[in-house]
Amino acid sequence: MRLSRRGAALATGAALALSGLASPAFGTTYNYTEIPQGEMSAVFASSEETSGEGANGRLALILDGNRDTYWHTKWNDGEAPLPHTFIVDLGKQVEDLGRIVLTPRQSSNGSGRFGDFQVFTTSDKNCSDPQAYGDAEVPIQLAKVAxxxxxxxxxxxxxxxxTVDFTPTAARCVMVAVTSAWGGDDTSRVPASLAEFKAFTAAESGEAGSDPTPDVPKPLEITIPEGAPEITDGQLTVHT
Structure with missing residues (x-):
C-alpha cells in the first residue's frame, strides 16, 4: 500500500469536509440493522504496523469478526504521527447509515484505544478505489457526521x-480520524489500535422518544354552571 502518497490527498479531502455535525434528533427513536462485515472492506489506512505486532497490525482485521485480532498503527522503527485515519467501504451505497460501533483492542489493557476522534462519511464513488487517494486532483469528498x-x-x-450514533445519512464509505489515543497505563500515547468495526443502518421506529422541552401548560378555563353561587364584593350572588 502506498500510504504516504495517499495520506496527503486524504488530508486535503478531510479539509473540505468540515460541514456541520449531526446527531439523532430528540423525539425520534430508531431501529438499527447491522451491515454484515463480510459485505464491507477496509480500503485505506494512514498507517499499519506490519512487523512489530505479529499476526496483527493490518487494517483488514477490524472486519474479521474476531475481537482478539486488531489493527495497529506503525510504531516499530518509528511511530506514525497523529492523526491516524482509516476508511471502510460499506460495499454499497446506503441511504440511512446511523451508527458505528468501535471495539478497542482487547489485549494489553486496550493500549492504543481512541481518545478524541471524528467520523466522516462519503458517497463519492472513488472511496473504494485505492488509486483515488493518491490523486490530488480527485480528493475524496467527506462530510463530518460525529x-x-x-x-x-x-x-x-x-x-x-x-457506540457512535448520528442522524441517518447517505453513505458509501466511512472514515474515522483519530486525533489522540491512550496507552494501556492510561497515559496519552501516539499509536492507535482497533479490534473491530461495525456499521448499522437506522430506520425510524415510529415511537416518540424523550423530548427535553416540557409541554407548555394550557390556559385554565373555568365554566360557571347556571345557578351556581358566586361571591361578589362580599355579597352572595346566584347566576340565572
Missing part, C-alpha cells in the same frame, strides 16, 4: 465497545 472523546478511564471500561 465526533467524540473517550476519557482515559471510560465509565464502561477500557475494553468496552464504543
Amino acid at each position: 465526533e467524540d472523546s473517550i476519557p482515559a478511564l471510560p465509565p464502561a471500561g477500557k475494553l468496552a465497545d464504543v
